[in-house]
């Protein structure tokens with residue numbers, strides 16, 4: 001559920017504030033024209049909000065909800081604007097932290113991921129940098145550390161080093177599925193039914209899919225943990241806390257879609273991973289493992305089913321940003337599409353989807369040369385391999 005703080009038609013100083021921030025972060029079209037009221041949420045501001053949301057990989061609904069509001073706050077900070085330090089229970093968040101983390105990754109001292117939060121991993125990385133440069137070791141990114149970073153600016157770009165690190169982590173973990181933990185997160189649940197159509201509810205369909213996949217993963221030696229049962233609808237924070245607690249290697253979030261009045265014929269399957277699109281001279285950042293798993297999931301499902309290919313997408317919403325392990329969200333069919341809904345109503349089709357998802361998870365951990373052709377790997381192969 002998405003809470004809306006400001007929407008078209010609203011007016012007041014908070015609307016004017018959003019307009020100012022949008023202009024500050026480079027959405028020039030947000031500025032009120034002659035004779036327009038800066039404190040009115042008009043069509044111009046709505047377009048500007050959508051543009052900002054698209055750049056950030058957020059749902060481009062033109063509304064200022066909690067997620068967009070946090071992204072606006074974060075976008076205002078540039079590295080050097082303020083002193084960055086780790087404060088437990090109240091983490092600093094912002095694009096300046098993203099920039100710092102990209103630099104630390106590029107220097108090979110950050111082990112975590114680029115999430116824009118100044119947490120313990122980032123502090124540890126700053127300490128390591130300070131130790132290796134012989135400056136005072138306090139874990140705080142202030143003027144001295146910023147000078148050190150500027151001097152080191154000629155080193156390798158963050159993206160390459162991040163990709164190397166992520167790939168190395170997967171290689172180190174070996175090629176067998178046995179011993180891994182995958183969290184399966186069927187969306188919605190409890191009183192939240194999600195999308196509706198064809199006599200189905202999204203909450204029921206994705207839970208059933210998760211259970212079919214759970215059995216297959218278990219048979220191949222993987223510990224699969226579901227975030228909810230039939231009558232539960234845990235909050236996002238609870239789902240992520242569970243995944244952290246069980247030390248999940250992967251987080252697979254399952255949804256179906258429902259078309260709004262603007263796109264009544266929508267149908268097909270799409271997969272998303274964490275990533276941010278950049279429009280200035282800084283590189284795009286993304287979860288390398290997440291992107292690979294999203295690609296594998298998408299390929300397997302499109303090869304095995306008649307669902308239309310709506311491709312993979314980098315997104316920076318809370319679920320993909322806050323999960324501390326590689327995470328992918330699959331939007332498996334539109335319940336509002338009669339053809340998609342008819343497929344999803346069929347248990348045999350759900351089995352096919354579960355097999356495709358299993359193959360994608362396995363392929364992620366297989367060395368490339370062992371990779372069988374897309375759409376050909378079935379449960380028997382996986383069992384045989386994990387025993388071998």
Ligand SMILES: [Zn+2]
Pocket residue numbers: 187188194195202255256257
């Ligand atoms: Zn959903």
